[in-house]
Amino acid sequence: MLVTTNFFLMFARKLLLFTFLCAGSCSCAAATLAEKFFSSPDMVDAALSPSGSKVAALRLENDSQRISFIDTVSMTEQSVFSVGEYSEKESSIRELVWLDNRYVAVQLSQLKEGIKDLMDTKLQKRLLIIDSESPKDNVLSVRTKGWLADPLRGEANSFLFAKSGIYSKLYKLSVDKLARDGVRLGKLDRVDGGQFVRSNESRSIDGHAIRWYLKNDGTAQAVLYFSREEGLVLAEFSADGKLQTLKNWEEDDEKSKKSKKDKDTATKAEKRFVPIVLAGMSSSFYCLDINEEVEKSVYLVNFSTGKEEKIYQTSSYQILDILVGESGKFVGVKVLKDGTVFTEFAEENKNLSRKVESLIMGSIDSSRDGKTNIVYAEAHNMPGHLMLAKDGKELAPLGKVYPLLPKVLASKQVEAVLNVEGLDIPYLLNLPQDTSVKLPMLVMPHGGPIGVYDTPYFDETAQFFVAQGYAVLRVNFRGSSGYSEDLQRSGEKQWGNMMLTDILQVTRQVTKRAEIDSKSVCIIGMSYGGYAAAELLTRHPEVFRCGVAMAGVYDINLYINFREHSDGRADWIYKNIGDPREDYDDLKAISPLYSTEKLQRPIFIIHGKKDTVVSFEQAYRYAALLSKNNKPFELYIDEEMTHSYGSPESAVRLMSKVSEFIGSNIGSTMP
Amino acid sequence: MNYSLFSKWLVLTLFLSQFSFAEESGLNVLGESQGYLLIELDVGGVAPSMKYAMRRSSRSLGEERTLALNTIDQRFYLIKLRKGVYQVTQVLAPLYDLPYRLGAEQSSYWQFKIEPGKINYFGRLHIKPERLTDYVEIRRLNYIAASYDDIQDYIKTNSIPYPLSLAFAYQDDYLRELLGSLDASYN
Numbered sequence: 001m002l003v004t005t006n007f008f009l010m011f012a013r014k015l016l017l018f019t020f021l022c023a024g025s026c027s028c029a030a031a032t033l034a035e036k037f038f039s040s041p042d043m044v045d046a047a048l049s050p051s052g053s054k055v056a057a058l059r060l061e062n063d064s065q066r067i068s069f070i071d072t073v074s075m076t077e078q079s080v081f082s083v084g085e086y087s088e089k090e091s092s093i094r095e096l097v098w099l100d101n102r103y104v105a106v107q108l109s110q111l112k113e114g115i116k117d118l119m120d121t122k123l124q125k126r127l128l129i130i131d132s133e134s135p136k137d138n139v140l141s142v143r144t145k146g147w148l149a150d151p152l153r154g155e156a157n158s159f160l161f162a163k164s165g166i167y168s169k170l171y172k173l174s175v176d177k178l179a180r181d182g183v184r185l186g187k188l189d190r191v192d193g194g195q196f197v198r199s200n201e202s203r204s205i206d207g208h209a210i211r212w213y214l215k216n217d218g219t220a221q222a223v224l225y226f227s228r229e230e231g232l233v234l235a236e237f238s239a240d241g242k243l244q245t246l247k248n249w250e251e252d253d254e255k256s257k258k259s260k261k262d263k264d265t266a267t268k269a270e271k272r273f274v275p276i277v278l279a280g281m282s283s284s285f286y287c288l289d290i291n292e293e294v295e296k297s298v299y300l301v302n303f304s305t306g307k308e309e310k311i312y313q314t315s316s317y318q319i320l321d322i323l324v325g326e327s328g329k330f331v332g333v334k335v336l337k338d339g340t341v342f343t344e345f346a347e348e349n350k351n352l353s354r355k356v357e358s359l360i361m362g363s364i365d366s367s368r369d370g371k372t373n374i375v376y377a378e379a380h381n382m383p384g385h386l387m388l389a390k391d392g393k394e395l396a397p398l399g400k401v402y403p404l405l406p407k408v409l410a411s412k413q414v415e416a417v418l419n420v421e422g423l424d425i426p427y428l429l430n431l432p433q434d435t436s437v438k439l440p441m442l443v444m445p446h447g448g449p450i451g452v453y454d455t456p457y458f459d460e461t462a463q464f465f466v467a468q469g470y471a472v473l474r475v476n477f478r479g480s481s482g483y484s485e486d487l488q489r490s491g492e493k494q495w496g497n498m499m500l501t502d503i504l505q506v507t508r509q510v511t512k513r514a515e516i517d518s519k520s521v522c523i524i525g526m527s528y529g530g531y532a533a534a535e536l537l538t539r540h541p542e543v544f545r546c547g548v549a550m551a552g553v554y555d556i557n558l559y560i561n562f563r564e565h566s567d568g569r570a571d572w573i574y575k576n577i578g579d580p581r582e583d584y585d586d587l588k589a590i591s592p593l594y595s596t597e598k599l600q601r602p603i604f605i606i607h608g609k610k611d612t613v614v615s616f617e618q619a620y621r622y623a624a625l626l627s628k629n630n631k632p633f634e635l636y637i638d639e640e641m642t643h644s645y646g647s648p649e650s651a652v653r654l655m656s657k658v659s660e661f662i663g664s665n666i667g668s669t670m671p
Numbered sequence: 672m673n674y675s676l677f678s679k680w681l682v683l684t685l686f687l688s689q690f691s692f693a694e695e696s697g698l699n700v701l702g703e704s705q706g707y708l709l710i711e712l713d714v715g716g717v718a719p720s721m722k723y724a725m726r727r728s729s730r731s732l733g734e735e736r737t738l739a740l741n742t743i744d745q746r747f748y749l750i751k752l753r754k755g756v757y758q759v760t761q762v763l764a765p766l767y768d769l770p771y772r773l774g775a776e777q778s779s780y781w782q783f784k785i786e787p788g789k790i791n792y793f794g795r796l797h798i799k800p801e802r803l804t805d806y807v808e809i810r811r812l813n814y815i816a817a818s819y820d821d822i823q824d825y826i827k828t829n830s831i832p833y834p835l836s837l838a839f840a841y842q843d844d845y846l847r848e849l850l851g852s853l854d855a856s857y858n
Contacts, residue, residue, distance in 0.1 A: 561841040562813060564780040584842050594848060620816035621845055628849065 036404040037464040038651035043399020049098045052367030056104045100156040104130045141181035150214045168209030170202040213278045246303035280328020295319045380413040411466045425502045430472040440520035440666040441471040447527030453482035477502035496590025520666035524548035534592035541600040546665035550606040554593040554622040596625040602632040604661040608641025706785040708750045711795040714740045722761040747825045754787040766800045782840035791838035
């Protein structure tokens with residue numbers, strides 16, 4: 001089946017930030033430094049009414065999502081809806097949309113996982129509608145199964161609702177005919193006011209619709225659906241309302257198989273585009289490639305001509321959704337990073353107001369006249385936050401991603417490149433504002449490693465250490481994305497070779513700077529970064545005094561062999577890392593596990609019991625062989641940690657331990 | 672059989688009856704061409720089971736055997752098998768109204784090898800059903816390091832005088848590196 005779980009998660013188009021891992025906020029007064037940097041965001045979504053008079057804000061409070069309305073003139077805030085109080089089931093708000101100036105639609109979701117390899121994960125959805133004029137006692141709902149297809153913001157009191165089955169239809173519904181949620185209907189009452197009738201049909205198709213693609217006026221331009229005869233099909237509506245197939249995946253797969261058979265060519269991982277949103281031109285869509293290891297790239301694809309163009313790539317873990325402007329212009333993406341959903345803006349949207357270096361600033365939502373905006377801003381020393389702006393002027397703060405941090409931090413950033421064996425290697429050096437004394441330095445290689453990169457924007461881990469008086473070096477070594485195809489491509493099969501050389505050369509270069517104490521350098525990383533930390537620490541004790549390896553790979557052959565891979569994924573691994581069947585000894589030679597006797601410096605090994613990407617078996621193996629060889633190490637296995645810092649509590653616990661370990665080895669300039 | 676040998680056999684048999692061995696094992700003494708398969712179980716569900724067969728060639732399998740997992744309430748389970756390469760063909764994990772089964776016949780990931788005179792670690796068989804969410808997770812996990820101390824305890828407690836080895840189809844030098852000899856042994 002082509003459609004993946006991720007695809008079902010992509011429906012929430014206007015979300016700014018959404019936290020899967022929420023936790024109670026901590027008191028400002030008692031907050032430790034780690035709590036300040038790794039606590040939950042206070043606002044996770046915000047939407048502006050069409051007139052610009054009200055903001056519907058989604059906040060996190062005591063593990064629970066809460067909706068409040070903010071008056072944009074008086075800036076008074078009224079809490080109106082709490083998920084925790086409303087539903088006992090494990091629910092979360094996935095979408096918050098103004099239908100008109102009075103009603104807000106809330107898509108409530110409950111995630112139900114299906115049996116692996118047998119059926120897809122199920123996502124139960126409920127559409128609630130809150131009346132902003134009398135919100136406390138007036139929550140309406142659509143009781144019929146389906147989802148909000150379009151808010152029809154130009155028409156008061158109505159919206160488009162999608163209902164899928166053997167035949168799928170789009171209905172135009174009126175809010176005032178809906179009943180209050182949870183209220184038992186009378187004998188004469190009809191469910192949802194009896195609105196699911198032919199006269200309310202906007203479009204219908206013979207097949208199970210998965211996604212409707214709507215123009216700004218609410219008319220359907222295309223639909224992705226399962227046809228009984230043809231399988232998964234993308235089709236476009238012609239002017240007379242007839243469906244014209246743009247893409248038939250089953251048919252194309254058959255053709256592709258036949259072509260390969262005829263040519264006797266080897267199977268390779270091909271791109272498989274899933275259209276996410278209209279691109280403003282006929283037959284053109286912004287798409288994700290679900291054959292990508294993890295969806296990190298946005299493609300503009302014309303399904304009529306077959307023309308495709310990669311227009312964006314993220315450094316975060318995964319793209320969840322694509323954001324477009326009114327005219328179908330690409331604006332940015334909603335991404336998953338460390339368990340939290342963030343919005344990233346395309347380059348041309350990043351610098352709308354470049355007041356400080358490396359600033360992201362863009363409008364999340366705007367009133368119909370465009371005069372009132374919700375603006376998101378972030379820079380290397382400025383934690384992400386939301387503001388209300390009118391006529392281009394910032395009016396008031398709305399919410400923060402890091403509620404316990406000040407608006408601007410006392411740090412500076414150097415962006416530079418070093419040519420390593422013919423290739424420009426970009427790097428970022430973050431420093432405390434005060435560099436009057438020589439600084440101990442942390443080298444922080446990113447995970448991935450292929451197709452990921454460190455951005456010049458706010459990085460909570462880097463800034464957490466800068467706030468403790470460390471310089472923090474992040475190297476976009478070969479294999480990293482975000483700069484050039486050459487840089488990324490040259491990372492193939494370089495896990496233990498040129499990637500490490502890049503990190504080492506840049507470290508040596510940077511330690512020549514006057515601000516840096518070259519005798520106090522530690523290396524810290526997660527995932528591949530954990531691998532790089534262990535391997536570089538082993539090979540270069542003259543450079544690195546200590547290491548911290550989180551969720552690291554220490555036995556590369558085991559990392560590859562540990563799980564079953566699809567053919568496409570296996571091809572990717574063999575091409576980018578190596579094939580244990582042929583390269584076992586080479587991969588063993590660059591695995592820290594098999595060179596523990598050479599380690600001279602202390603290492604802190606951290607792994608999560610719930611890590612499903614790199615198994616905790618890696619940490620146990622490494623610790624066992626370090627122990628056998630009487631090497632200095634500490635092992636911390638966290639019962640809750642996944643392949644990220646995990647929940648805010650877990651992150652705070654973890655980073656406090658890391659700080660302590662580093663402090664005991666190279667100290668810091670601050671208490 | 673003389674009395675001395677018989678009494679040893681009797682004591683050994685009574686001793687071993689306390690532990691969880693496969694039916695065909697009976698004794699902890701291996702024949703010349705036999706080895707133990709050590710399965711670490713982390714299995715839930717109504718009536719999970721695993722089917723396996725000896726791989727005669729890349730295309731043919733021997734007689735299929737079924738290992739019922741719902742009757743085993745221990746973490747470690749030993750089966751005495753003839754040396755050779757085996758294939759897990761199916762893992763069955765019915766979940767009430769869903770007769771879920773994982774077909775593994777074509778997967779080298781689900782192969783295991785039995786070296787004679789050794790305890791061959793299969794890995795942890797993880798079957799995790801979630802009734803509330805209709806979810807079944809089936810994995811074979813190479814936890815030789817994470818479970819090593821517990822495996823050692825089990826082997827020592829049961830006085831099984833054979834060295835430990837890995838039963839995975841892929842090359843894995845860890846145990847050899849840990850134990851420091853080509854013939855990895857538990858003591």
